[in-house]
Amino acid sequence: MNAVMRFLWRQYAPATAVFFLYALLMTLLHSLFPAGLADTTLGSYYYMFPIVPALFLLVFNFGVHSTFLDIALSMGCTRRTFLWGHQLMLLLLTLGLTALTALFLFVPGLLGLPEADFMTPRGLPYLLPFTLAAAEAASAGGALRRTRPGLSLAFYVLCLLALIFLAVQMQVVDEPWLWGDLAWILTLVSLVLIAVCLGVCACCIRRAVVR
Amino acid sequence: MNAAVLQAAGLNKSYGKNHVLRDLDVTVEPGKIYGLIGRNGAGKTTLLGILTGQNTHESGSVTYGGQPVWENQTVLGELCFSRELSETLVGGRNSLKVAHYLNAASLFLPHWDRDYAQRLLEEFSLDPGKRIYALSKGQRSMVTVLIGLASRAPVTILDEPAAGLDVVMRERFYQLLLEDFGETGRTFLLSTHIIEEAAAVFEDVLFLDRGKIIEQGPAEDLVAQFHTISGRADEVDRVCRGLEVLSTETLGRHKTAAVRCGEEALSPARAADVDIAPMNLQKVFVALCGHEPAR
Amino acid sequence: MRGTLNDQSLIYLQIAAGLEDDILRGVYREEEQVPSTNELARVYHINPATAGKGLNLLVAGGVLYKRRGLGMFVAPGAAEKVKEKRRSAFLDGYVRPMVREGRSLGLNRGELLAMVERAIGEGESE
Numbered sequence: 049m050n051a052v053m054r055f056l057w058r059q060y061a062p063a064t065a066v067f068f069l070y071a072l073l074m075t076l077l078h079s080l081f082p083a084g085l086a087d088t089t090l091g092s093y094y095y096m097f098p099i100v101p102a103l104f105l106l107v108f109n110f111g112v113h114s115t116f117l118d119i120a121l122s123m124g125c126t127r128r129t130f131l132w133g134h135q136l137m138l139l140l141l142t143l144g145l146t147a148l149t150a151l152f153l154f155v156p157g158l159l160g161l162p163e164a165d166f167m168t169p170r171g172l173p174y175l176l177p178f179t180l181a182a183a184e185a186a187s188a189g190g191a192l193r194r195t196r197p198g199l200s201l202a203f204y205v206l207c208l209l210a211l212i213f214l215a216v217q218m219q220v221v222d223e224p225w226l227w228g229d230l231a232w233i234l235t236l237v238s239l240v241l242i243a244v245c246l247g248v249c250a251c252c253i254r255r256a257v258v259r
Numbered sequence: 260m261n262a263a264v265l266q267a268a269g270l271n272k273s274y275g276k277n278h279v280l281r282d283l284d285v286t287v288e289p290g291k292i293y294g295l296i297g298r299n300g301a302g303k304t305t306l307l308g309i310l311t312g313q314n315t316h317e318s319g320s321v322t323y324g325g326q327p328v329w330e331n332q333t334v335l336g337e338l339c340f341s342r343e344l345s346e347t348l349v350g351g352r353n354s355l356k357v358a359h360y361l362n363a364a365s366l367f368l369p370h371w372d373r374d375y376a377q378r379l380l381e382e383f384s385l386d387p388g389k390r391i392y393a394l395s396k397g398q399r400s401m402v403t404v405l406i407g408l409a410s411r412a413p414v415t416i417l418d419e420p421a422a423g424l425d426v427v428m429r430e431r432f433y434q435l436l437l438e439d440f441g442e443t444g445r446t447f448l449l450s451t452h453i454i455e456e457a458a459a460v461f462e463d464v465l466f467l468d469r470g471k472i473i474e475q476g477p478a479e480d481l482v483a484q485f486h487t488i489s490g491r492a493d494e495v496d497r498v499c500r501g502l503e504v505l506s507t508e509t510l511g512r513h514k515t516a517a518v519r520c521g522e523e524a525l526s527p528a529r530a531a532d533v534d535i536a537p538m539n540l541q542k543v544f545v546a547l548c549g550h551e552p553a554r
Numbered sequence: 555m556r557g558t559l560n561d562q563s564l565i566y567l568q569i570a571a572g573l574e575d576d577i578l579r580g581v582y583r584e585e586e587q588v589p590s591t592n593e594l595a596r597v598y599h600i601n602p603a604t605a606g607k608g609l610n611l612l613v614a615g616g617v618l619y620k621r622r623g624l625g626m627f628v629a630p631g632a633a634e635k636v637k638e639k640r641r642s643a644f645l646d647g648y649v650r651p652m653v654r655e656g657r658s659l660g661l662n663r664g665e666l667l668a669m670v671e672r673a674i675g676e677g678e679s680e
Contacts, residue, residue, distance in 0.1 A: 124311075
């Protein structure tokens with residue numbers, strides 16, 4: 049397990065670093081130009097903050113299932129270890145990136161700088177399941193890439209949907225009286241998506257062979 | 260788990276309608292250099308993948324020291340199957356760096372020898388920062404060899420290690436292999452279809468033909484059983500009566516027969532007016548397995 | 555030792571024959587150490603087990619002996635043993651083929667013996 053984690057971390061570490069720098073830059077800019085940011089392009093990058101972790105995890109899950117699974121298996125890693133190692137990595141990353149997002153949400157306020165307003169604090173708990181859902185959908189897509197390219201594409205579409213759900217959820221949590229049950233419906237859908245994609249990944253990995 | 264026997268029994272593997280391995284049995288004992296010899300498309304890579312738990316199979320068992328190999332982390336740590344690196348990956352060319360593979364090897368292979376890997380990198384003049392698609396076929400082979408040797412795994416399997424190398428590097432490879440074997444006595448299994456060059460390096464050989472291991476045992480013992488008898492056709496025929504003749508070639512009244520028999524059966528032939536010559540491993544393989552055109 | 559191996563006979567036999575030649579030539583004298591299996595393997599690019607087989611053949615013939623932990627050494631009287639062994643193989647290895655070849659060339663007894671005498675005479679005058 050140790051080997052898989054270290055191996056995968058090497059893939060995700062640069063992405064995590066980039067995310068951290070992005071978060072830092074955005075927060076800095078917002079602190080310096082709180083009003084002027086709203087209508088600019090940088091502004092739209094800023095307000096995308098909640099879905100950015102998901103985006104990063106999505107992009108970097110592309111290669112994991114074919115290339116890195118291949119390498120791991122060819123060097124004697126078991127399929128079970130890779131599956132759970134990867135899932136653990138996704139969980140830890142999602143937790144970590146959520147924590148970082150929370151950090152950047154609260155820190156400016158605490159430092160006496162203009163408060164961060166890229167999302168409502170009430171949206172924080174939902175970051176974890178939604179981001180994880182997007183990452184899992186991308187993983188499933190990657191896992192199917194070699195054997196069922198058509199199905200693989202379908203999962204990438206699901207992944208984009210998860211991102212949309214995330215964006216919507218951030219708006220919807222603030223006005224529950226307006227949207228009714230949408231908030232917990234979307235949450236349920238995300239959890240189901242996680243379960244399904246996990247199943248797909250497990251199935252694909254169990255049958256994987258080194259080419 | 261120090262030195263154990265890698266064994267397969269009753270293996271069956273098909274790719275669609277192609278029944279590649281049929282009820283295959285093979286035993287790899289510790290402390291020897293084995294040659295797995297077979298024609299192109301015979302299923303060498305498939306067999307090696309199955310022996311190391313990297314490929315699936317329909318029926319049969321693969322064990323190492325009595326323990327099943329499939330999904331068994333302890334056993335897998337003792338085996339190393341160093342394959343050809345592919346130039347392309349799903350979605351494009353292989354833009355991973357050599358260093359990437361070496362780092363993965365150091366993480367996954369429990370016996371990895373970092374210093375040895377470094378020495379081999381220098382010996383092969385490989386730049387770890389270079390990407391796989393930018394390497395020549397020979398250089399890719401060298402990376403495969405490097406990973407196999409530096410793995411220091413008790414059972415190390417190399418798939419066609421010499422195939423991409425030029426003649427100088429091939430000689431150097433056999434030298435390195437023998438040096439390593441001399442030092443560590445670990446088990447090596449090399450698959451090849453370039454036979455004669457490597458023949459002297461193998462202690463035991465495995466001939467894979469039509470889905471089965473048709474010959475298994477010490478190379479020299481196998482070779483000692485084969486001879487060519489040549490001379491005038493009627494003399495040759497007389498002498499070969501009662502012997503197992505594998506193939507014959509006739510040129511006018513001159514006939515050459517490839518026979519398989521023991522030394523005692525050969526003594527009447529030695530008294531006759533025919534030339535008796537030994538057959539080298541390559542010729543033995545062709546005599547046994549050269550029955551249909553290559554795929 | 556012969557420089558390279560050929561494919562005319564089994565490798566371990568060639569290794570053994572090569573060492574015997576060297577003992578006759580005085581390359582290895584009595585009680586001197588002969589190359590180890592690893593050294594032979596390195597020089598000839600062969601499997602150490604094959605080299606070992608050749609050495610063991612000589613040990614069985616009393617030409618070499620093993621000193622535990624040190625290696626293989628030339629036994630006392632090795633040169634004589636090699637000569638004797640080759641003498642008994644001489645008939646089968648050289649004389650019989652020569653006679654057979656002579657017969658196939660149509661030489662009669664007298665002609666063949668005359669040739670042998672001539673060769674001996676030439677050898678003596680060298």
